[in-house]
Amino acid sequence: MSFTDSNISINLALFKRGDEQVFKLVYDNNYERIVGFCMQFIPEREEAKNIAQQAFVKLWTNREEVNTCNGIRAFLYTAAKTDCLNYLRHEKYKLNYQQDILEKREKLLNQEILESFKFDKLEYMELEEMIQNALEKLPEKCRQVFVKSRFEYKANREIADELGIALKSVESNITRALKILRKELKDVLPSVLWMF
Numbered sequence: 001m002s003f004t005d006s007n008i009s010i011n012l013a014l015f016k017r018g019d020e021q022v023f024k025l026v027y028d029n030n031y032e033r034i035v036g037f038c039m040q041f042i043p044e045r046e047e048a049k050n051i052a053q054q055a056f057v058k059l060w061t062n063r064e065e066v067n068t069c070n071g072i073r074a075f076l077y078t079a080a081k082t083d084c085l086n087y088l089r090h091e092k093y094k095l096n097y098q099q100d101i102l103e104k105r106e107k108l109l110n111q112e113i114l115e116s117f118k119f120d121k122l123e124y125m126e127l128e129e130m131i132q133n134a135l136e137k138l139p140e141k142c143r144q145v146f147v148k149s150r151f152e153y154k155a156n157r158e159i160a161d162e163l164g165i166a167l168k169s170v171e172s173n174i175t176r177a178l179k180i181l182r183k184e185l186k187d188v189l190p191s192v193l194w195m196f
Contacts, residue, residue, distance in 0.1 A: 012069050023063075026072055027056055034080050041084035051087065055079040099153075134184035138177050145170055146177035 014022045034055055038048035058079045059072065066072055135143055144163060148154045149170075154162070156170045163170075 010069055010072070012066075015072070016064050016066065018060075018063065023060060026059075030073060030076055031056070034076050037077060038080050038084055041081075042087060047087065051080055051083045054083055130185065134181050137184060138180055141165075142173045142177050142180075145173035146181075149174055 010025060011019075011022055015026065031052060034052040035045070035048050038051045039045060042048050042051065055076050059066075059075050062075070066075055135147070138146060141163075145159055145165075148159045148162070149156070156167055156174075159165075160167045160170045
């Protein structure tokens with residue numbers, strides 16, 4: 001059984017037996033197509049190429065399970081899609097893990113800074129409450145932008161995209177927030193400068 005695809009003819013029986021010439025035809029005719037498919041999930045071309053190559057390795061390993069000629073391409077797309085999704089899940093996990101570690105380290109550092117001011121626990125809680133109250137006095141959009149910038153560590157461009165506002169608007173909201181917060185927290189400003 002064979003089929004013609006873009007001027008090439010693939011013999012399924014030879015493919016399943018592991019004929020390298022037939023496999024090379026399959027590879028040459030489908031590689032760029034699978035890379036392009038992967039790039040719909042993962043924009044980094046090098047990573048997309050790695051995943052595409054891995055799909056062909058899986059195809060070679062499991063070639064005996066392919067029962068139709070059309071199944072060759074279906075196998076490649078399925079393997080590539082699965083690996084793209086696994087890659088994205090892994091990247092998200094890594095990002096979340098790194099963010100978690102960063103937040104824990106920052107919290108520890110913040111406590112050390114506060115301790116260097118010789119705050120006791122009650123003073124620390126009062127300070128946190130004062131900061132929270134000051135944040136609540138910010139206009140809604142201004143507070144959203146400031147929290148994303150200073151507490152979620154997001155870049156200005158990312159904030160602009162998330163909130164659907166101009167980059168200049170993000171910058172002016174941060175400046176406005178800092179001005180209001182410095183006024184609201186002037187009595188404890190040396191203690192909270194490290195936050196802003």
